Amino acid sequence: MTAATREQAALKRSIAATLVVGASGVVFGILSGSLSIAFDGMFSVVDASMTCMALLVSRLIARQTSGRFQLGFWHLEPIVLLFNGGLLSLLSLYAFVNAVGTLMSGGRPLEFGWAIAYAAVIVAICLAMFLIGRRQNREIRSELLALDVKGWAMAGLITAALLVAFVIAALLQGSVYEGWTPYVDPAVLAILTLCLIPVPLRTVFDALKDIFLVAPPELDAKARAVAADIVARHGFREVRTYVAKVGRSRTLEFHFVVPHDHSRQSLADFDRVREEIAHAIGGDPRDRWLTVAFTADPKWVD
Template sequence: MRTEQDVLRISILATLVVAAFGIVFGLLSGSFSIVFDGVYALADASMTVLALWVSALIVKSAQGTLPGRFARRFTMGFWHLEPIVLGLNGVLLIAVSVYALINAVSSILNGGRDLEFGYAIAYAAVTLVACLAMAALGWRANRVLKSGFVALDVKAWLMSGGITAALLAAFVLGLSVEGTRHGWMVPYVDPAVLALVCIVIIPLPVGTVRQALADILLIAPSDLQAQVDRIAQRTVSTYGFFSYRAYVARVGRARQIELFFIVPPGQPARSIEAWDRIRDEIGDEIGGDVDNRWLTIAFTADAEWAE
């Protein structure tokens, strides 16, 4: 798994298997919490497919290997799709969880439901192992890849693992009290644990949604703004410019930077090559992943062109 696409493909396949496994065993055991686990996995898989497609477009765009039609129609690249997909993923997972919470509360108010603990425990044990294995696999790969999509996928596997661990504990507890004086609790085990799990996982994608919204709205990251300001101020001082204007944004994995330097009127002329050398110096200082960086540097004696 050397690329982001490799990790996401394996994750999609594993997610589909786990989802199908969950829906079948949920129906066999009569557990809505297991069915929810499967539906949650399906929702995550659908978003991972979309993430894989967007990731492939971004990589091909950066490498200049896009088909001509795409290259002509998307001249600014596909970075803007990444925060849209991440935000949509987070919102979808929250919506699914809220819906499941409402159903769990309704079930509790209606007296709970009976379920077959044997099927339920078998499902939870196998699925927990699968979730932890996939999370570990993705985390290990992302130490090198440093991908937002893979990081979100790892978080989703951990969330699924947390759901499954809670289900396993609840099912074991329900089996242990079945037939005892606490047997009245058994019908409430499934909806109660589902409600608890939903309350825990609903806030988890909020951070991802907030960051995605900041990227979509082109909110300037303070660290990137400070770095660009520092470099621009040094350039102004070194070359005797009047001032500068800096515009920065982070869009998914990409950094978009526009720098305008206000040059004093009548300053001795420089050759095109000399201006390009200044641009190269600034670009080298900014650094970072140049394949995912949109850097524009302009020089003008008229401040209105920089506003």
């Protein structure tokens, strides 16, 4: 089974589990009267829709090229990540504002029995999906799957925090602090969303770097080191390197200036240099766009 097939299978399983969690959150949110559970369910529904989009992009990337998209479909990956991260950020911000409004209006009564049962089951599901996804992605190394694993971690942390808060609030009932229990649900939601907003925002910033073709420092340093070694060993005059990362793909260009009196200038010689560079760069050739050019005129490298 190829990495692309395993990635798609993992995303399909995640979609099914996310839909179950999302539907449960909506139902239990209504039954318990909990804003935080309803937010948890909506978060899962949005995450499932984004995972569906990620699955579609994964299938397109596996095709590599088409007549219309001759440079491949890699550019769709950061677009999906940007849309996903932006949507989750807006959802978290809206939930935070709603929670603050509920706190200011006197809180919200909650049926803790339903809430605790829901939270315990969902924490177990999220933990299982997080561990399975992380183990698989150690071999697949997919950014789409990495985002999905991050989504399960976020969902699990949200629900775990809800579980702790609901248990504490349930213990307060019948005590002198019972009057504070209506504030538990919106307070927990406000704290959670405020803490979670930076997580999808990081995904947004990383996706923007890919979309704007910002050169990754590590890839740039590696390309320069490989180019310098080739120049030294083969007696070329100079070299220019250009790198970019778009989703899982890496784009690298090497432009060498060859002396007019260079001893080896056959196509076979230059092809061997290309092989050396490809081997030194490494990685999956299917996710790498490598261009190696040679010229005797420096004007063609700038």
